[in-house]
Amino acid sequence: MADVIQVGETKVQPGERGFGYLHVGYLAGGTEVRIPYQILNGAGDGPTLCLESTMHGWEPMGAEIIRRAMLEIDPQQLNGVVMCIPLASPMTIEFGGTIESAGLRVNPVDMLDMNRVWPGKDVNAWLTEQMAHALWTNIISRCDYVVDMHDGTGSSDELPVAFPQAFPTDPALAISGELADGIGTDASDISNQITSEFLTDMKEKIREMAMAFGAPVTWWRERPINPSMLSGQCAINGIVPLVVEAGGGGMIDFTVDQGADCLLNILKHLKMIEGEPKLPERQVMVENYIVYRSLSGGFYIQAEGIKLGGMVKKGQVLGRVIDPLTSEVRETCTSPVDGLLVSRRVRMPINPGGYIAHIADFDSIIWERENG
Ligand SMILES: [Zn+2]
Known part of the structure; x- marks a missing residue:
């Protein structure tokens, strides 16, 4: 029997859907810093999946893809829980205007890239670190799987593409020594806790998620885990991450619906909803x-x-x-x-x-x- 789920102030009964905002703090003039979420609490038991988008506000199409995919789901027919964070760093979409789009890669308040500060901080912390900490503790750390969505930015359209990370399974080599900006987690502690069995198992689960997504193109890329990125922080904590891109140019085109189909393919793969995956005519994986x-x-x-x-x-x-x-x-x-x-x-x-x-x-x- 599924339990009531609470995120922030929002309580969601089994078989229901809820919306809310995680409160982080206030800007100088009193503007509230808050991060929106949608929770679907399935009537049936199953895994907890996080669908996250828009750490980078110049790549907002994932939010629309998540919105469309979630409209297809009846929480009464859902097994498990879907926790959606469609606008992880809201000020990056609200402000800015670079050549690529209206929207920024970094938070205009502290000029930090949210995808370099995981799992965030709640002491001596920049705002972006505080936001990441709120997301990590209230939502992401409760999940079994995370899909991290990006897009082609305001400059470029883009087919759905999956970027599974193929890190080395030797613990001494698995984690990147260079942590961007020196503000991420200290990797030296983590390496000691991680075994090659854990890494081999995680790598296989990431590959399965990528295959399940069902994009026309999957890029199998070999590189060490960077724990200051969301996907890396998830992987070392046993949460299976998949980084994807879909859509772009701020345009509603076929890639948005194709992206929504790909998200629903993940739910089907995890047996959270019924149905056969929707796949493109041809799929390739490239190195x-x-x-x-x-x-x-x-x-x-x-x-x-x-x-x-x-x-x-x-x-x-x-x-x-x-x-x-x-x-x-x-x-x-x-x-x-x-x-x-x-x-x-x-x-x-x-x-x-x-x-x-x-x-x-x-x-x-x-x-x-x-x-x-
Ligand atoms: Zn991005």
Whole structure:
């Protein structure tokens, strides 16, 4: 028999849904800092799944994907609990306006990236650390699984893509020594508590989650765990994390509904809801995934025939960065590999470092499947 779930002030009976805000504090002028959540308490027993988005406010599409997916769920028919944090760092979406979007990667109050401060702090703490601490203690640490959602930013559309982390299973090598900004957890303590059995088991569970998500592209990337990132902090605490990206450009297009299908695939995989997974016609897992940024600023003019989800050839022109006054071509952007265009720039003004494309290198496919 399922229990009543309480998060913050919100009590949710089995078979019901609740909404609320975690109170964190107040800004100088009295504006309340609070983080919204949605809780679905299933009538049946099952795991607790956290769906989290928008640590980075220039990537808000996950919030819409979560909203749509949760409208498909009847808590009376749900096994387990879904805890949704659609807007993990609300001020990053409320403020700012970079070349990539209206919205920031960092919290404008302290200029910190929430995805470098986990599990947060509640003493001697920056605001972003206090927010992470509130989320970690009230919601995330209670979960068995976490999906951490990002998108192509305001500059670029993007297919759903899963980024399972394939860390080394030798405890001495599994955890990254460099902790961004020196404000994350001290990794030296953690390494001693973690066994290779634990790491092997966690890695397999992450892989299963990635496969269950059912994206057209999965990037299997090998690198040590960074505990100051949410996914890394989850992994070392036995909470299975999956980082995904879906949607972008601030646009409601097919990638939003495809992303919602992918989230529901995870719930089906965990036996929280019934039904067969909805999968794209073709799925690939690659080891090499290009995140292509420009070196020049100007106006970005896409080449003809470039489509989201289309195939591109090595050397094929994706677009050009031109001088908006003289038409001089400052940079011709060509695909470095043969592969699938997972994400492409749709925004015209570009500063140096702006996103041009994400491309899954098809010469590095390590798994693929056709789904009739
Ligand atoms: Zn992000």
